[in-house]
Amino acid sequence: MSNRAGDMGMDVQVNRRLNSRYDADTEKEVVQWINQLTGENVPLGRENVAAALKNGQILIKLVNKVYEGTNPLPPTVTKKKHPFKANTMSAPFKQMENIQIFLTAAEAYGVPRTSLFQTVDLFEMRNMAQVLSCLLQLGTECQRNNFNGPTCGPKPTYETKREFTEDQLAASKTVIGLQAGSNKGASQKGMSIGAVRHIADIKADDMSKEGQGIIGLQAGSNKGASQSGMAMGAVRHIADMKIGEMSDA
Template sequence: MSLERAVRAKIASKRDPQQEKEAQEWVEIILKKKFPAGVSFEEYLKDGQVLCQLINVISPGAVPKYNTTGGQFKMMENINLFQKACKAYGVADVDVFQTVDLWEAKDIAQVVCTLFALGRETYRHPEWTGPYLGPKPSDEAKRDFTEEQLKAGQTIIGLQAGQNKGATQAGQNIGAGRKIIIGK
């Protein structure tokens, strides 16, 4: 098996049909239209128009103008407009797929992850009343420690504390007592 085929197989194995189905249903509910029968998830999203429509419903005016006609470059520009709008909405850069992930179907799992990240981000926007996709992000991770637990934490010494002293001394002795003879 060639390296390219192995990489494609690994990426394809990351795809989760259940997550794709959930993402598709979420998009369909928001846009109030079904994906056409016989058209795959990635084919329907490929030109970026559906994605621009989606972000415009979630965040009105996020993509004021997108391309409905034109060649490959114009359609890839739609994907870029969607990506920028997602980031402006609050989706972390690391959660946004690369254009080739969708356009060349290189990593559809990452496209689905972006939709889930967008779905989670909608929880943080009170103007959005749903539907939502994915679990609600936590607002805080509050912890209550007793006075006894706090005092116990003060007695713990970090793993590296005091451990590099010997390394420094050993480094100073490297080469000590050796003679280097060049040419004879």
């Protein structure tokens, strides 16, 4: 593991974004819970938490305490042989094996697979935010399974079923859903269907008779250049005849 190349290119940006999700308040809540259950003294700080949990021994101790304090255990847990034994060897693959034992036990206890983290997320500090999220979810499942001890994480959600009668289901068919539009707000009240649509407001013309004699700019302008002084139908000369008369003189 010590010879592994460092992140390069887009991996650096991905790592930076994952690390930005690491929350200090969540860390404090999780670390306090771990220390209460296991009697360990995990220090605060992303690097410190990763170093303390990296070998997986504290995680296995944590899940053993959770199993001991839950009665009855979920049906999926009874198939697992516990308490789990942590490997104390310093070999990297043995430490990662401890982490995998914890992940398997947490999933059997009720933690959704989508909330678990990958082994490298902890062992190589790839995504410590996901590690905290998994531990929080384990605390939530402790609340769901009536764990006899301190917990952490948000309260669990439960399925709530609704039963409707046939009359209620039939009445719902007469309701216009909002996806089909709303029958509130703007309406056609006061409008005459099929009436002439005027571009301008004819009521404004009735109020001001002066406006009827004005040509709007959209129809052209009656100002500026005009035909004033021009004789309609006269001969059009190519050259100016007045200049010719001046030169003859």
